[in-house]
Amino acid sequence: MRPLARRFAPALALPLLLATTVRTAAAQSLTGEWRMSGTQAGRAVAARLDLAADPAGGFTVQRSFRFTGDPTTYGWSGRGIWASGALHVLFVASRDQVPTRPGFFAPGAGTLRVWGLYQLSGDGRRLSGAWQVDEPSPRWGQDSGERPSGRSSVPYDYFLSTPFVRVELNGSPRTMLFDTGANTTAVDTAAARAIGLAPAGSSTVAGTTGTLAVQNARVDRMRLGAATAANVVVTLQDLSGFLAPRNGPEEGLLGTDFIGRFLVTLAYDRGTITLEPPAPASARGLALPPLGRGSRSVPLPVVNGIPRLALRLDDGIDADFSIDTGLGYEETEAVFLSITEETWNRLRARNPALAPERYFTVRGMGGVVNLPIARIASVSLGGFRVSRPWVVVQPRVGTFAAPGAPGLVGNNFLRRLREVRFDFAGQRLEFRP
Numbered sequence: 001m002r003p004l005a006r007r008f009a010p011a012l013a014l015p016l017l018l019a020t021t022v023r024t025a026a027a028q029s030l031t032g033e034w035r036m037s038g039t040q041a042g043r044a045v046a047a048r049l050d051l052a053a054d055p056a057g058g059f060t061v062q063r064s065f066r067f068t069g070d071p072t073t074y075g076w077s078g079r080g081i082w083a084s085g086a087l088h089v090l091f092v093a094s095r096d097q098v099p100t101r102p103g104f105f106a107p108g109a110g111t112l113r114v115w116g117l118y119q120l121s122g123d124g125r126r127l128s129g130a131w132q133v134d135e136p137s138p139r140w141g142q143d144s145g146e147r148p149s150g151r152s153s154v155p156y157d158y159f160l161s162t163p164f165v166r167v168e169l170n171g172s173p174r175t176m177l178f179d180t181g182a183n184t185t186a187v188d189t190a191a192a193r194a195i196g197l198a199p200a201g202s203s204t205v206a207g208t209t210g211t212l213a214v215q216n217a218r219v220d221r222m223r224l225g226a227a228t229a230a231n232v233v234v235t236l237q238d239l240s241g242f243l244a245p246r247n248g249p250e251e252g253l254l255g256t257d258f259i260g261r262f263l264v265t266l267a268y269d270r271g272t273i274t275l276e277p278p279a280p281a282s283a284r285g286l287a288l289p290p291l292g293r294g295s296r297s298v299p300l301p302v303v304n305g306i307p308r309l310a311l312r313l314d315d316g317i318d319a320d321f322s323i324d325t326g327l328g329y330e331e332t333e334a335v336f337l338s339i340t341e342e343t344w345n346r347l348r349a350r351n352p353a354l355a356p357e358r359y360f361t362v363r364g365m366g367g368v369v370n371l372p373i374a375r376i377a378s379v380s381l382g383g384f385r386v387s388r389p390w391v392v393v394q395p396r397v398g399t400f401a402a403p404g405a406p407g408l409v410g411n412n413f414l415r416r417l418r419e420v421r422f423d424f425a426g427q428r429l430e431f432r433p
Contacts, residue, residue, distance in 0.1 A: 036145030048289035075293030089116035151276040152225035157245035162328035168223040174251040181324025182255035183305030188239040191251040227275040278425035300429040320406040327410030335389035338408035
């Protein structure tokens with residue numbers, strides 16, 4: 001292979017005034033996010049390129065990537081110019097961000113320069129390139145990718161520590177709780193009558209405080225932003241006792257029978273929910289490009305439609321938790337976790353002094369219950385740690401009645417992760433704290 005650095009060096013040494021060519025139509029179409037795949041050090045890699053226009057006339061370029069089967073995220077930072085019909089980039093990477101071969105890294109400390117050359121397809125839809133480390137070792141790689149397609153971002157209202165969105169049911173917009181803790185979408189009975197949904201059949205649903213017999217109905221078309229689903233069977237429930245933003249009624253719970261059809265990104269720092277088509281079945285064994293530099297990936301088992309996380313409590317007790325974005329206790333920056341009596345007993349065996357400090361009165365599907373709460377030392381996920389969270393001890397009823405039932409983790413904890421991506425099909429959770 002002809003050394004790339006020798007080819008790139010003259011172009012990258014050009015005065016940045018020449019980079020005014022980035023104002024061409026082709027270069028302007030480069031800005032934004034690109035999802036890339038390719039090879040690096042002989043291994044399959046999934047990458048993300050983020051390009052932003054630089055005031056000096058060039059680009060700032062971030063390359064985040066990971067190897068298939070490896071949750072570790074790597075990241076390079078670079079400057080680029082558009083010249084001679086291509087994007088020329090000089091990345092700066094720490095030595096441990098430039099793998100040499102599987103399981104090994106370049107020795108020593110300090111940084112390396114990495115030269116990159118990317119070309120845009122004639123229709124502006126595909127970006128392809130290659131890079132090489134600026135040193136004698138033969139380390140190089142190549143990428144090719146497109147912009148994410150079919151993506152829809154919508155704002156949400158954060159109310160009582162839960163996200164609410166406007167969902168169209170048969171063309172009628174309704175305020176619904178975005179609820180990963182519900183595997184079936186529910187519509188308030190009064191809203192269902194207004195929309196014209198006719199009851200059809202019945203079922204039983206389990207909540208955190210008990211079970212409930214409900215009627216079913218069919219929604220011909222459900223829409224959130226540009227994300228749609230047809231012929232969705234929903235349950236009809238009386239939600240009149242629950243409030244929504246602006247003191248309006250809660251008109252439904254949007255469950256994972258809809259949410260789980262998409263790749264979902266909850267950006268707590270931006271107040272948006274993004275939905276896009278999942279990866280095709282043939283590509284689900286490959287890693288998705290990272291959310292960005294510093295992001296982390298952990299397993300996300302999906303059980304009966306509900307996503308789960310394995311969290312570590314008090315630096316020594318591992319427990320499973322269902323992710324419930326519909327779980328809200330109060331407006332607070334504190335972290336709350338709902339745990340089972342079994343997990344509570346394990347915590348007390350480790351720390352006999354642990355005892356309830358106060359109680360919550362909670363209204364749920366099965367009625368009103370008083371729940372003891374206490375502070376523990378920590379909760380951690382994938383190397384991210386939060387000190388002094390509250391745990392809420394749940395009685396053995398409803399979803400907590402079964403042996404080995406998981407706890408619940410909601411937005412008070414997820415917000416600390418800043419940006420969270422649910423890959424239901426690939427069963428991975430990505431977050432960027």
